[in-house]
Amino acid sequence: MDSALLPKGVKRCSFPQFSIGILIVGAVLLWGVYAMLLCWFKGLNQTGMNDSYGFALWIWADLAVIALGGGAFFTGLLKYIIGKDELKNIINFAVVIGFICYSSALLILAIDVGQPLRSWFIFWHVNVHSMLAEVAFCLSIYFSVLAIEFVPLLLENRKLDEVPFFHNLAHNMHEVMAVFAATGAFLSCFHQGSLGGVAGVLFGRPFAFREHLLVWPWTFFLFTWSAAAYGPCFTILLTKITEGITRKKLVKDNVVDLLAKISGWMIASYMVAKLIDTWYWATVTAPSRGLTFMQFYSDGNGLYTLWIIVAELVVGGILPALILTNKTLRANKSMLLLAVILACIGVCINRWVMVLQVMAHPVLPFEEWFAYMPSWQEVATTILPVAYGVILASLAYRYLPVFPQERELNPVNG
Amino acid sequence: MFPFSFEWAWDMAHYVFLGGMWYAIGIISAGLSYCIGKALLDTVAGKGHDHGGDHH
Numbered sequence: 001m002d003s004a005l006l007p008k009g010v011k012r013c014s015f016p017q018f019s020i021g022i023l024i025v026g027a028v029l030l031w032g033v034y035a036m037l038l039c040w041f042k043g044l045n046q047t048g049m050n051d052s053y054g055f056a057l058w059i060w061a062d063l064a065v066i067a068l069g070g071g072a073f074f075t076g077l078l079k080y081i082i083g084k085d086e087l088k089n090i091i092n093f094a095v096v097i098g099f100i101c102y103s104s105a106l107l108i109l110a111i112d113v114g115q116p117l118r119s120w121f122i123f124w125h126v127n128v129h130s131m132l133a134e135v136a137f138c139l140s141i142y143f144s145v146l147a148i149e150f151v152p153l154l155l156e157n158r159k160l161d162e163v164p165f166f167h168n169l170a171h172n173m174h175e176v177m178a179v180f181a182a183t184g185a186f187l188s189c190f191h192q193g194s195l196g197g198v199a200g201v202l203f204g205r206p207f208a209f210r211e212h213l214l215v216w217p218w219t220f221f222l223f224t225w226s227a228a229a230y231g232p233c234f235t236i237l238l239t240k241i242t243e244g245i246t247r248k249k250l251v252k253d254n255v256v257d258l259l260a261k262i263s264g265w266m267i268a269s270y271m272v273a274k275l276i277d278t279w280y281w282a283t284v285t286a287p288s289r290g291l292t293f294m295q296f297y298s299d300g301n302g303l304y305t306l307w308i309i310v311a312e313l314v315v316g317g318i319l320p321a322l323i324l325t326n327k328t329l330r331a332n333k334s335m336l337l338l339a340v341i342l343a344c345i346g347v348c349i350n351r352w353v354m355v356l357q358v359m360a361h362p363v364l365p366f367e368e369w370f371a372y373m374p375s376w377q378e379v380a381t382t383i384l385p386v387a388y389g390v391i392l393a394s395l396a397y398r399y400l401p402v403f404p405q406e407r408e409l410n411p412v413n414g
Numbered sequence: 415m416f417p418f419s420f421e422w423a424w425d426m427a428h429y430v431f432l433g434g435m436w437y438a439i440g441i442i443s444a445g446l447s448y449c450i451g452k453a454l455l456d457t458v459a460g461k462g463h464d465h466g467g468d469h470h
Contacts, residue, residue, distance in 0.1 A: 126431075148445075165457045171453075172456070180442065190434075
């Protein structure tokens with residue numbers, strides 16, 4: 001039915017089979033859209049947020065998808081600026097993932113702002129001293145860069161590519177892609193950093209507050225570094241999931257190995273900086289504000305106790321770094337998969353504690369730990385981007401030449 | 415965002431922050447304009463009518 005639109009020389013499932021899959025995920029998407037409309041029409045009283053939790057599940061999801069989507073800017077930087085040409089075989093998929101992650105982040109923000117019709121105020125009436133203003137600017141401009149990086153892939157669709165103007169446009173965009181990639185890396189460094197800066201400048205919240213270099217707290221640099229380090233792990237994880245679903249090898253091992261190795265060393269160097277930061281914060285910064293390290297991990301409900309810092313730093317940081325920097329372990333498919341899963345969980349826990357543990361920890365002597373339970377509307381609107389992402393990634397895989405090595409690795413007989 | 419917005423001030427913060435923003439937007443716009451313009455010229459010149467489909 002849609003065979004004329006499929007890339008040449010590759011095999012895809014039948015259109016009815018594909019449609020059924022999309023319809024199932026589409027039902028989840030509609031559930032999220034319903035919750036989103038409730039939030040827009042009835043207001044933020046539909047959420048579990050309260051005076052203690054101005055930032056909650058949505059902001060964690062935002063920070064998490066932006067960190068995981070960091071694979072797009074970092075892979076682009078490696079390919080177009082540093083010259084790791086092998087990565088051309090995975091850059092398309094990294095861009096698709098980045099596009100999904102950043103559009104999801106913007107969608108979540110559009111729900112979170114409460115009055116999306118006034119979201120342009122942050123641009124027009126900008127507060128230049130606000131970390132969040134920097135995030136809004138860099139995020140939206142970087143999203144346009146991702147859209148520009150996505151366009152040539154769209155234009156390579158079999159039918160669109162037959163139009164000479166589209167063919168020439170895609171060709172020209174490929175030629176100057178290094179300019180867009182460099183701009184994207186510049187913007188990413190600042191919005192990833194500013195997201196960390198939001199937490200680090202909170203001097204009234206000793207769990208988050210960090211020392212500064214000029215106007216930038218250490219969290220600024222740690223967030224940028226962690227996004228560059230962990231983002232490629234998400235790209236590898238989704239590549240492996242796509243290979244599992246399609247039962248095909250889509251990217252050669254040397255390409256995955258290179259990205260995994262770079263990611264591993266990035267995580268290792270990030271962990272050194274993160275451990276120094278944690279040690280300095282625990283022994284100098286927090287005590288200078290009258291608090292001990294253990295007071296931050298004494299939640300009576302058991303959620304924010306020592307296990308969470310062990311999960312973030314050891315299980316989700318040191319362990320994947322050890323696996324990914326070791327050639328033998330990295331070559332083992334199960335160990336590689338374990339490492340990228342742990343890395344993705346690790347960076348998500350980091351974003352969780354930097355948003356929600358910050359809010360949960362009491363800041364006055366007579367207060368208890370604050371509890372927060374997201375409403376079903378928040379959960380549904382957080383799952384909404386996942387469903388949207390699955391649909392967009394499926395459409396991209398079906399109709400676009402996302403994986404340049406697919407034909408070579410999976411020759412179609414006849 | 416613009417000098418005609420009421421809260422605009424001619425100070426260092428505005429120069430750095432909005433200078434960076436307009437610099438990025440300028441590069442993106444110029445790059446995109448170049449691609450579209452060159453694609454138009456190439457199409458008029460007859461390029462792309464017979465191609466192998468490999469852009470990489």
